Amino acid sequence: MPSTSSARLAALTVAAVCSAASTLVLTPAAHADTVRIHDLQGTTRISPYAGRTVADVPGIVTGVRSRGSAKGFWYQDPVPDGNPATSEGVFVFTGSVPQVAVGDSVTVSGTVSEYVPGGTSSGNQSLTEITGPAVTTVSTGNEVPAPAVVDARSVPSRYTPAGDSAAHGSINGLTLRPSTYALDRYESLEGMNVQVRDVRVITASDPYAELWVTVKPSENRGARGGSVYGSYTAQNTGRLQIQSLGAGADFPVADVGDTLKGATTGPLDFNAYGGYTLVANELGTLGRGGLERETTKRQAPAELAVATYNVENLDPGDTTFEAHAAAIVGNLRSPDVVSLEEIQDNDGPADDGVVAADVTVGRLVDAIVAAGGPRYDWRSIDPVDDQDGGEPGGNIRQVFLFDPRRVSFTDRAGGDATTPVGVTAARGKARLTVSPGRIAPADAAWTNSRKPLVGEFVFRGRTVFVIANHLNSKGGDQGLTSQYQPPTRGSEVQRHAQATLVNSFARSVLAAQKDADVIALGDLNDFEFSRTTTAFEGGGALWSAIKSLPRNERYTYDYQGNQQVLDQILISPSIRRDRAFAYDSVHINAEFHDQISDHDPQVLRFCP
Incomplete structure (x- = not known):
């Protein structure tokens, strides 16, 4: 933040x-x-x-x-x-x-x-x-006290003590142990002149003239230079936010993997948007790491490519349509099916009762064609006005794009914002009662949150069920540097309920057809090791395919120095066990200062 x-x-x-x-x-x-x-x-x-x-x-x-x-x-x-x-x-x-x-x-x-x-x-x-x-x-003109050096040797590997149960889990009253805990080390330097040297950037510069570095070069190092967040109990203790006391225009424009060479020195502050922050009087010299945006492999003729991409509140007034189109065509290699999250209605944040998004989607489809991609067809369901959360008036929703040259969509009438989709069996095959449809839209789990969009696709004669998700955000959760340790993650209660409903729906498809190809994907707003993911996977119905990647490549988002998983593609047993699949987290946004979305898209390729 x-x-x-x-x-x-x-x-x-x-x-x-x-x-x-x-x-x-x-x-x-x-x-x-x-x-x-x-x-x-x-x-x-x-x-x-x-x-x-x-x-x-x-x-x-x-x-x-x-x-x-x-x-x-x-x-x-x-x-x-x-x-x-x-x-x-x-x-x-x-x-x-x-x-x-x-x-x-x-x-x-x-x-x-x-x-x-x-x-x-x-x-x-x-x-x-x-x-x-x-x-x-x-x-006047006195020598400033020498800075305390913050480096890999001075910051402990243990993150924080447990909070005092008698103080509702707060660590405020505990005596600081700066040689034992990283948060205690930083707190013992609060307000003091501190210095870091030759540090690697692990979250790119943002519009507010701030970035994140690590003082521990080897700590959970990601494949492309960041610091991967892989567990609630294995924090990245070397993370430190950098701001400047100088003019914002002079702040380094840095990407992940760049370095601040030499000394960065200034007082150690604490703020609401990241915790401990070195506010620099002296900034190191920017060294380029040369990070480049990734391009995934194009699907083979017999492979179905399915992607998820959060396009961050896209509405007709935005200037990013061409950039998103170039990413879909060039970096994602025109997947057969794309689940888009955060498509806003036709007048964006204007809160005036408009819920249709055909203008928004049409602009993106046209831009994709102009970029050399296919003319995607699309399906979605307009939400009830102001009932699905997100930016007020924006009415964000999920949208399916699909390439009609390679994939057909099975339309069954009756799906709308309030009608729940069901599953029936016909001659041993599962089928949706409505397509597209929404899962249990009246359930309290979806209050002020996006309802999952379900569609039935056919590729080379094989039916594939796709569930597009955008679960409720982590807004309101306590930060990692909270006075309460461990921090309270209150938002996950709703996500657990949401994930349980999606899992139940996936299981109903598999009950009707044991070998059905089911894909649940989207911005799940939670980690691959979280209870939310466990709820999605319940009973073996689904499995998060990002776990097929090496641990240092498992991230889709970069927040406060932690590269982490928020976007996932979960697959049914028929895809996981019976057929080879390939999974790619395509890093085009999260690591870069000039990102067009704060999420990286994900692509799954498999042979139905």
């Missing part, structure tokens, strides 16, 4: 002011002869001085944030206490352009506040600040 836009910084500023106001306690000021910055930070995540006023706390300015709305500066005590658990730096929230410069020796009086980026409901850790400050400049 991005974290430096003016709107977001304004929101953080308001929250910071409210936080300061809510924690203000009228107590006598603590003076400099007894209070230093490391005293304010303490040995846990919560300052022992939270809510109290302090006076004349000394230090040297290490960084100044003068842009945006969350203005302030970091300063650091040049005389550390020798305790590795106590940070020597802290952020001073001014709310206006600070009248200090890096190298100034200052004293600060104000109120110590624990500000929670994103608000307390986010579950995020808090950031210790001094608010309402009175700043006195003692001298």
Whole structure:
């Protein structure tokens, strides 16, 4: 998630002011002869001085944030206490352009506040600040305290302690153990001047002038230079977000596998959109890794190629139709069937009752033809207005594209937004009651979420059942750097119910025809090792084919330094066991700063 836009910084500023106001306690000021910055930070995540006023706390300015709305500066005590658990730096929230410069020796009086980026409901850790400050400049041009080096040796391989059960799973009150846990190591450096050197980019630059690097070059390294997220219990501890205190236009435009050569130095911050962040005064020099977009293998005449591609809120007002068409034709080699997710209605986010998407799909089909691809036919079902989640007014849905020169679609009338599709058997073969149709659209599992689209295709005389999915998102889940460990993943409850319904439907097809070819695919918004995937696979009805790839190639998405699986293609036993298949996660978007979608498409090839 991005974290430096003016709107977001304004929101953080308001929250910071409210936080300061809510924690203000009228107590006598603590003076400099007894209070230093490391005293304010303490040995846990919560300052022992939270809510109290302090006076004349000394230090040297290490960084100044003068842009945006969350203005302030970091300063650091040049005389550390020798305790590795106590940070020597802290952020001073001014709310206006600070009248200090890096190298100034200052004293600060104000109120110590624990500000929670994103608000307390986010579950995020808090950031210790001094608010309402009175700043006195003692001298200028001083040497800045040497940066603490963050590298593979200094960051532990264990990610975090378990939260205190008596505190609802929070780690806030636990004494920091920076030599044991990575999150404790970063917390012990909160607000301090830190440095990384010669680090590899693992999430590309975004429009908000931020990227992610790893200080651990060998940690879960992906096949193309990222860091693969393969388990809830095996976190990538070397991940660190990089922002800059300079102008956004000067920020590196980097892709995964590039490097920041030399030193990147600045204060260590904590924000709502990624947690621990090095806000650089000094940025390393960008070194290109030369990553190129992938192209999959073209299907053989006897192979059926089925793909899934989330085109990220595509509507007629977008400028990406030609780029998506070029990707489908050039990088995906014109699959026979393409499940598209996030196709919006004909006027996009305008919330005016329009639900049809023929203009949106027509523009994409025409662009594909112009790019040298087939003139795809298509099937979909318009949703009930504003009932399927996504961007308000956009009415996103799944759409089947298919090449009529190679595949036919079996149309059976009666399918609409509210009619559930069923399965019958005729002469030992399964068939849908409606085609296209939607699975159990009235079930509570689909509340404010996309309903699966089911279609019956025929390729070389063989029927193939395809289920296009777009499950509910992870929005609202606690982040990996949450104060609650392990974090709560509340959104997965609905996905488990959704996956169970799709599995039940797939099993009904297999009950009618044991050797039926069934494919469930799409943006599942969950990992290949998740309980959501387990629910999809229940009873052996389906199996996630991305697990056929080596572990360092299993990703479709890159988020906060973690390459992870969100998009999947699951296959029935007849495809998995009886026929050879090939699976490809085609990396054309997620690793690149100029992505046209945040998802990489997936392609399955097999012989029905």
